[in-house]
Amino acid sequence: MPDTDGSIVFEGVEHAFGDRVVLRGVSLDIREHRVGIIGANGSGKSTLARMINALVLPQRGTVTVNGLDVRKNKRKVRRDVGFIFSDPDRQIIMPTVAEDIELSLSRIISDKAARKTRAREVLADFGLDGHADQPSHQLSGGQKQLLALAAVMVVGPSILVADEPTTMLDLRNSLMLRHTFADLSEQLVVLTHDLPMLDDFDRVIVLDDGLVVADDEPAPAIAFYRSLMGR
Numbered sequence: 001m002p003d004t005d006g007s008i009v010f011e012g013v014e015h016a017f018g019d020r021v022v023l024r025g026v027s028l029d030i031r032e033h034r035v036g037i038i039g040a041n042g043s044g045k046s047t048l049a050r051m052i053n054a055l056v057l058p059q060r061g062t063v064t065v066n067g068l069d070v071r072k073n074k075r076k077v078r079r080d081v082g083f084i085f086s087d088p089d090r091q092i093i094m095p096t097v098a099e100d101i102e103l104s105l106s107r108i109i110s111d112k113a114a115r116k117t118r119a120r121e122v123l124a125d126f127g128l129d130g131h132a133d134q135p136s137h138q139l140s141g142g143q144k145q146l147l148a149l150a151a152v153m154v155v156g157p158s159i160l161v162a163d164e165p166t167t168m169l170d171l172r173n174s175l176m177l178r179h180t181f182a183d184l185s186e187q188l189v190v191l192t193h194d195l196p197m198l199d200d201f202d203r204v205i206v207l208d209d210g211l212v213v214a215d216d217e218p219a220p221a222i223a224f225y226r227s228l229m230g231r
């Protein structure tokens, strides 16, 4: 496990793409175990999340993860933060399902046979047993999402950031993912429009047009968001 002080800190973060201002001065100190980020389409959630693993660097202000400024420590931060994209095709690389997991495992297990054995175990844990030798592109959208999640989790990041992880999952797999998340020891940041998923989270942050407009326990934060969207 990487060293961690379990913190994600945004200080005065501003960001624009061209003349489109996306984050307007975000300051957050995130130390809770499971944190949800919600907000309307285009409110800046993905941009904010991508800053946690240095995929996007803030134009103004600082982002510090486990005590490291993301601008100066991109490689270390990317090792500490596993990122799950909403589109799993972006992170599935290898031709077969098992090979994709084995590729991730190559960062932590040097023995090939041990990697193969471990990959099968991991696939079973994520409900993908029986698919090991299948071409990855033949998986359903939800199965691809599970594969992408498994490939990130096996290397043991200290923080997991998931951008809309349940969009393609059926009810059973969505519940499985919730249980997986509930059991995680890693710090978890989830961006989602699937509000019930956040019911037992420790904290929910609401973004609106690049600003944090609510930051609370799930029930009041979600109620605020519902009233904001209902206006």
Ligand SMILES: Nc1ncnc2c1ncn2[C@@H]1O[C@H](COP(=O)(O)OP(=O)(O)OP(=O)(O)O)[C@@H](O)[C@H]1O
Residues within 6 Å of the ligand: 017, 020, 022, 039, 040, 041, 042, 043, 044, 045, 046, 047, 048
């Ligand atoms: N790489 C980019 N280049 C240009 N504009 C971008 C880029 N990434 C995001 N944007 C714009 O920034 C704004 C915020 O996008 P972002 O993806 O952060 O929102 P979001 O809250 O995650 O939305 P959603 O719920 O729809 O995923 C949008 O208007 C989007 O078009």
